[in-house]
Amino acid sequence: MPLTTAPDTRPTSTGAAILDLLLPHHRTTDRATASAEAFPHQLRRIAGFVRDGAPIVFTLPGFPCKSPNPAKVLGHLPDQGERLSLTFLHALCTEIQRIYPPGAHLVICSDGHVFGDLVHVPDEHIDAYADELRLLIAREGLTGLSVLDLRDVLGGPGPDHDARRARVHRRFAPTVDALRAEIRGDGHALALYRGITRFLVQDTADWAGSRSALQRRCRQRAYGVIQRSRAWGGLIAEHHPDAVRLSIHPQPIGAPKFGIRLLDAPDVWTTPWHSAALRRADGTWTLMPRRTAERLGRLIERDGRPSHFEQV
Template sequence: KSPNPAKVIGRLPDEGERLALRFLDGLCARIGERYAPGARLVICSDGHIFSDLIGVPDPHVDAYNDALRAMIRTAGLSHLSTFDLRDVYGDLPCDAKREQVLRRYAPSLDALRAETRDTAAHDGETLRLYRGITRFLFEDTTGFEGTRSALQRACRSRAYGVIRRSRAWGALIAEHHPDAVRLSIHPQPRGAAKFGIRLLDAPDAWMTPWHACVLRQADGGVRLLRAADAARLGRLVHRDGRPSHYVEGAGRPAPVRLPAQVPPSATRR
């Protein structure tokens, strides 16, 4: 989850993830209706890859991943499973895991800087990515005590780290899942190794449940919005004892609290 409280309503999975997981599980089910062998989807969590660069403590990443697994299990989403660095490096400290990934898979910093400066390379895609990540890091940095220009310099430096680790993570996934069709939660250029997939309706194609929250609209629709924007439009709903989403409506009455979700097995006879 983004560490920016203006974007998200907490650091654990909420209604955005719940709806996204149901969509993905349903997608696999629909594939199975047309393709007899069916489909399974592995959710590859990159939290530990980037956590130190985006200011999210590693224990928060573990808590998020564990809660996501529990959400999949509780909802009975049988087509879904998860994959993260714990599946590769076990109980190694997180810093050691990141170092292993960088050493084995990442491009050199000098090579990446040269590629970014070469605007003819990849139609300038690397430069656009670098600038976009720099903006993202600038928006999501909290508690920085220096000047605005100092923060911009720090974010430009960290952006190179994000791109290096992103490529390393992609190479690791390709090695561990060589026969998989790769999907991405972000838009992808034509000819990329991955297909971009949009999980929920949002005003920005780059917006995901990890950088926003759900607003359930009065007409029954669902949208992803920045938490600060959703809070102006609706009232907060709690589920399982933590913030879940907003419901569109006039005014801001007391938060609504939903009962805990009942596992499917508890309702079967």
């Protein structure tokens, strides 16, 4: 009788156990719950790392820059919202290491420079935000994380951000016509387009025209933001072709990107860079616009800068 070798099921079972750690934090608009088996893209990627005995690499585009609207945020530098979110992501990597000793590493793909001109945030503010993220990670000992931005991928430090944006756009961005067709035929793409449009409207602090004119302008800019975001995703995939792709936007069950919720918030679209952190009286945290948080709590400073609010 010829000898037969049983298939190695360890990569799949380990991948399912790792996904089980992520599932409670899945950022999605789906109301149903799902098991790890409903995420074949992520299971396949994780299993590849497990077969090689290598640390699992996650990429997370996001953490771009603070909203330019002072009614929403405390300033242009990271604060307690980012600190809590990064600590949470590092804790996930630590949890993974407990069940998979090679562990995991999460690359924060800071995308502010990719569309800074479209969201009306100065490049020097974007530089300062990403640099402070790196310092925060080092100070807090968040060894499971690192930061990558457009300067790292296309040429290091320097002022020529417009040239870098143009390069990545030319190479990877879909056309506006292609995006319009996708948005017309895909409910998730439509929700993303509407969510970005809403953020662009809310982030506009000074507008002398009518509300309808602002909405028209922001709908046009939203196509550009999605184009650049797709382009950034293409560039990241080229640099980390095997990575498990996470997203700060809600994602459907089974999508190639896994949406991840960073902190509690009443809206699944809320992020630390569009809001301020409030510590509730019971010690839990949530995110909300600065103007709302000011009515509920007192401002707390850390290292000489506004950090968050505490409920009173």
